[in-house]
Amino acid sequence: MSTLTGTIATAEAPRSKRFSEAFAMFRNGKSVVGLVILAFFGVLAIVGPWIAPYDPNAIDLEARNSPPSPTHWLGTTHLGQDILSQIIIGSRDVMFVGFAAGVIGTLIAVLVGVTSGYLKGFGSEALSALSNVFLVIPGLPLIIIITSNFDDPSMLLIAVVLAITGWAWGARVLRAQTMSLRNRDFVQAARANGEPLWRIIGVEMLPNLMAIIASSFVGTVTAAILTQTTLAFVGVTPITRWNWGTILFWAQSQNAFPERWWWYLPAGLCIALVGTGLALVNFGIDEYVNPRLRSAGKRARALRRKGFTQADATVVAPLGAVPPSAGEDAADAREDDAPRVGTGA
Amino acid sequence: MTTLEFSHVSRVYRVRGAGALRALADVSFTLESGRTIALVGQSGSGKSTIAKILTQLEAPSSGEILLDGHPIPHRGRALRRYRQTVRMVFQDPFASLNPYHTVRHHLERPLRLDHVVPRREIDAEVTRLLDRVRLDPVLADRNPHELSGGQRQRVAIARALASRPKLLIADEPVSMLDVSIRLGVLNLLAELQRESNLGVLYITHDLATARHFSDEIMVLNRGVVVERGPADRVILEPEHEYTRRLRDASPNPDLLFGATRAEEAGR
Structure with missing residues (x-):
């Protein structure tokens, strides 16, 4: 039987193909740079407490306001606290809140967006109205009101609040794309073949939405990180919990600008760098997914x-x-x- | 012998702000295995609505569809059996295959859904299906975008045949293909029809191929069947004004109306 050798040969081929395709993202220079940046801060967030040279709260009155030096690589604050340690320790909350908000927000967006796109009639309209309402809710004031009700809001709570105020845009885009997908011939063909609903949505439609889902995830993470550092900067979240916004809060309240640049510049650069990393990943997502x-x-x-x-x-x-x-x-x-x-x- | 009876079916669409649109009005016909019926009409005449109703993507507003005398069930195993018996080839092969899945996925799904062959024979069955539509089995692991339009349509035909249907609905199967490969795909369909004794509903606006590939032609205009009869008779001696206009609008009269033109010359 000649087909026998044929099937063996083709069974081998897809595995290596799929393997190389799983890493297709790494062929795009931009997204590789983005992933490297995110991986760097991700690792920093995990191992931070072990590699930070000092306790970020440790006061050293001998070394107040000192510029970068071999003992304090990024200088010290007005109390002699080591700024490098504050940045390293602070990366954990930033990354955690950003990615937790991204995951939760994207889940809500997919659930609401795809459902309202696939359904017809009242359910669809109701869900669409819901996401429109969330779209016009001014996020920052709401977050400030909610978080200021807690003395010591947990990071998860902040992430949830950021996700709740940030999912609506992704849901809108997903709804529009789902509505266009549901009438595509390949979805109709799957329906005509008698595919169950969960397979139509999960297997036939969802891969086609992956690019939008992924970029909406990246967008939510970026927004969450920016909002969270803003909250810390304006002093809404506890000023004793280190994240990059807290550093900026102290720098600003101690008039560090512009002479003591080592105090505010590194933290600001870190925020910008993570944002850049996320944006760069976004460039490669389309090519990776499609x-x-x-x-x-x-x-x-x-x-x-x-x-x-x-x-x-x-x-x-x-x-x-x-x-x-x-x-x-x-x-x-x-x-x-x-x-x-x-x-x- | 499988008989599908499309009995007095109407379909009305509600258009927001514009009242109702009657897409089909009291259409009846019978499709049986081994025969090909061509459904001809211009765009908007209701051809695709018939296809959608037959594949149960839409429900008729009134009338009923009987498969071997039984109405189509609305859910459950019996509906699955109906779907297994009546399969459709879509018009646009660039849209009817999911760009995110391989050819193998498209052929495997109906095999698995309808338990056509035992699980371990699925690979062999995929190869056999590709073979039947004259495609290299190597293509099984390609993505649709790596295939040409003709190859894609062959995959779509193989997918339709995977569940071993008795009746096939071909909704303008070649209208999106290059003119040069249309005949190849149509000949393939005709061959498969003979091999499996399929009943085919060939939806088209191309009268030439309708005449060539079908036993009977039904002409549809604004949701109403205006004329039906043996293929040659309908084309050569149309009784209805609309059929005549449709025929005269055809761009390749030589292929189509050799006889009639000869008559006209002699007149």
Whole structure:
């Protein structure tokens, strides 16, 4: 039976293909940089208490307001506290609140958005109205009111509050995309085949929503980190719990600006760096999630290796001098990844 | 022998702010295994509504559909059996395959859902299905975007055949394909129809292929069947004004109306 060898050969192939595709994200330079930045702060958040050189609260009146030096790499505060230690210790709350809020917020967004997109009639409208209401709730004042009701709000509580005020935008976008997906032929085909509802949503539709879900997650995390540090900066959350906003709060209240730059600059840079990392990851998500863009990106890179730029490709293509790797996919280049090839390159 | 009776079916859509839109009005026909009926009409004539009702994606407003004399159940195992018996090939092969899943996924799902073959034979069955639609089994692990339009439509046909249906609804199966490969796909459909003694409802607006590939033609205009009869008769001697206009609007008269044009020349 000739098919026997055929099946063995094809059974091997997809595994290695899937394996390489699982790491497709790492082929995109931007998202690699983003992931490295996030991994760095992630590790810092976990091992922080063990690697911090000093107790962030330890007062050392001998070394007040000292600029960066070999003993205090990032200098000290007005009480002689080590700022590097404050940043290292403070990264845990920042990362935890950011990612917890991102996970919770994205879960709510997927649940509400996809359901209201898939349903028709009253349920859909009601859920849509709900997310519209949450969209216009002014987030910051609400968070301030809720957190100021607690003497020592736990980080999880802050994350939950940030998630509750931050999920609505993702839900709206997901609802719109789901409404467009539910009428696509492949969803209709799955329905006609008698696929159960959970499979239609979970297996057929959800992968198509992954890019939006992922970028909504990244957006929620970014917003949560910014809001949380803002809250700490304005002094709404306890000023004795270290995070980067708390550092800025103390720097501001002790008039560190502009002379004592080591006090506020590193914390500000850390916030900016995490934000940049998240934004960079966002660049690569599309290519990682969408199989079509995955191979489009691969093709773009292959073209680039051969010395083709996008300008060459567009000029040369009509003359029929496109390299075979681009020619064989003429069918889908016709659709929508032709401009993508350019973006990837 | 499987008989599907589409009996006095109407379908009314409620359009927000514009009242009601009658997509189908009292349409009846019988589809049986081994025969091909072509459903012809311009866009908006209700062709696709019939396809949707047959695949139970939509419910008729009135009338009923009988499979071997029994009405279609609304849920449960009997509905599954109906869906297994009546399968559809969608119009647009670029839209009917999920871009996130491989060809194998598309062929495996109906096999698993309907327990067509034992679990360990699924791989072999996927290979066999691809073979039946003249595709290289290597394509099983490709994603749809790596295939051409013709290959995709063959995958869609293989998916429709996976559950071993008795009746096949082909909703303009070649209208989105390059002209050069249309005939290949249509010939494949005709061949599969003969092999499995399928009953085919061939929905199209192309009168030439309708005449060539079907036994009977039904002409649909604004949800009403205006004419029906043996394929040659309907094309060559249309009785209804609309059929005549549809025929005269066809862009390739030589292929279609060789006989009629000869008559006209002799007149």
